[in-house]
Amino acid sequence: MKNALIVGTGLIGTSIALALSKSGVTVYLDDRDTTAARTAEALGAGFLAPPPDRVDLAVLAVPPAHVGAVLAVCQQKGLAHVYTDAASVKARPHDEIRTAGGDPATYVGGHPMAGAERSGPLAARPDLFEGRPWVLTPSSQTDRAALNQGLELVSLCGGVPILMDTDAHDQAVALTSHAPHLVSAIMAARLAEAQGEYIRVSGQGLRDVTRIAGGDPALWSDILTANADAVADVLEAYAGDLDRIICALRAHDSDEEPARAKALADLEELLWRGNRGHARVPDKRSALPTEFIAVPVAVPDQPGALARLFSAVSGAGVNIEDVHIEHSLDQPRGLVELLVDSGSVTSVRRLLDENGWAWQEDVPLV
Numbered sequence: 001m002k003n004a005l006i007v008g009t010g011l012i013g014t015s016i017a018l019a020l021s022k023s024g025v026t027v028y029l030d031d032r033d034t035t036a037a038r039t040a041e042a043l044g045a046g047f048l049a050p051p052p053d054r055v056d057l058a059v060l061a062v063p064p065a066h067v068g069a070v071l072a073v074c075q076q077k078g079l080a081h082v083y084t085d086a087a088s089v090k091a092r093p094h095d096e097i098r099t100a101g102g103d104p105a106t107y108v109g110g111h112p113m114a115g116a117e118r119s120g121p122l123a124a125r126p127d128l129f130e131g132r133p134w135v136l137t138p139s140s141q142t143d144r145a146a147l148n149q150g151l152e153l154v155s156l157c158g159g160v161p162i163l164m165d166t167d168a169h170d171q172a173v174a175l176t177s178h179a180p181h182l183v184s185a186i187m188a189a190r191l192a193e194a195q196g197e198y199i200r201v202s203g204q205g206l207r208d209v210t211r212i213a214g215g216d217p218a219l220w221s222d223i224l225t226a227n228a229d230a231v232a233d234v235l236e237a238y239a240g241d242l243d244r245i246i247c248a249l250r251a252h253d254s255d256e257e258p259a260r261a262k263a264l265a266d267l268e269e270l271l272w273r274g275n276r277g278h279a280r281v282p283d284k285r286s287a288l289p290t291e292f293i294a295v296p297v298a299v300p301d302q303p304g305a306l307a308r309l310f311s312a313v314s315g316a317g318v319n320i321e322d323v324h325i326e327h328s329l330d331q332p333r334g335l336v337e338l339l340v341d342s343g344s345v346t347s348v349r350r351l352l353d354e355n356g357w358a359w360q361e362d363v364p365l366v
């Protein structure tokens with residue numbers, strides 16, 4: 001791929017543009033919000049100018065409801081040889097392409113399974129898609145060349161391609177992304193009016209399960225309404241579990257021994273099933289080929305402490321594959337887990353010792 005056009009320079013479009021520019025692709029930027037497009041250009045994502053000739057690929061990183069119409073306009077102008085999008089739902093945009101007068105042959109649907117709860121170009125990162133699944137949804141009308149260009153895009157962004165049909169994609173993300181987003185919002189919504197005194201008593205777990213509730217409500221209502229039936233099916237299954245658990249909690253101190261036993265069995269069954277489901281959630285580690293070790297390090301809650309830690313470790317050319325930070329509110333320190341290649345652990349520990357960092361026993365992750 002020599003050149004590309006990104007339409008929609010928010011979080012996802014700018015992240016794709018940054019990754020492509022880093023790989024030497026000439027990137028042109030377009031957004032109906034000129035501030036977003038200028039910001040993306042200032043970040044080094046590409047050029048805010050119409051492409052002088054037809055580009056190899058146009059990526060439409062606009063909200064799902066806009067994909068069909070934007071594609072039809074871009075195709076009418078002949079801006080690119082091939083088109084893809086990044087929308088979190090696939091069946092409805094695909095149908096809308098036909099009604100908007102678009103050509104399905106030069107289009108392959110796409111959905112990178114990476115993002116954030118923040119929107120806009122300032123939240124973008126060139127490594128956002130590194131090791132992450134990226135679904136492509138070619139239809140029977142998609143040209144082979146369009147699929148190949150989509151695969152090249154995924155590869156240039158460091159993603160892991162997964163081919164699916166649009167309905168299977170939408171059912172999958174209802175389970176893994178859309179219904180979980182709503183549950184996160186339901187939990188966070190309970191806190192909106194709660195007493196401040198209660199909110200103070202919050203642990204890291206609450207932060208984990210409510211993080212995605214910070215997402216843009218306008219974008220998420222577009223996503224959820226475009227996949228409404230599949231999301232409602234998953235919520236009904238959650239409701240079944242909730243009903244059973246409410247009954248179990250109400251019956252746990254019943255006078256009847258069989259009722260107490262059933263209540264406990266129902267509660268434990270859900271908790272064990274939860275453990276099994278949690279163990280199946282893939283993360284970056286499972287997409288990476290080598291064995292990684294987590295090295296936990298105590299880090300003081302001081303300005304510049306993280307920067308000093310990273311520069312100490314990267315001194316030996318060690319690549320930090322991932323970082324988990326456990327903040328302890330009201331504590332003068334946090335725990336930072338550095339994820340490194342097993343072959344680098346000895347040098348990492350030596351560097352930490354030499355620079356006065358307290359590390360704990362390493363934990364093999366795979």
Ligand SMILES: NC(=O)C1=CN([C@@H]2O[C@H](COP(=O)(O)OP(=O)(O)OC[C@H]3O[C@@H](n4cnc5c(N)ncnc54)[C@H](O)[C@@H]3O)[C@@H](O)[C@H]2O)C=CC1
Binds near residue numbers: 086089117
């Ligand atoms: N936020 C996330 O974590 C993820 C989002 N996605 C999908 O990526 C797409 C973009 O989402 P974000 O980057 O998060 O949103 P964003 O709000 O950060 O960026 C969207 C951009 O599209 C522009 N835009 C809207 N309509 C337009 C139009 N008709 N023509 C030109 N520009 C237009 C907006 O001005 C905005 O700058 C959405 O379809 C979303 O479903 C996919 C994966 C993750």
Ligand SMILES: O=C(O)C(=O)Cc1ccc(O)cc1
Binds near residue numbers: 087177212
């Ligand atoms: O913030 C996160 O962790 C996400 O999982 C973001 C995300 C949001 C929407 C998508 O369609 C895909 C990924």
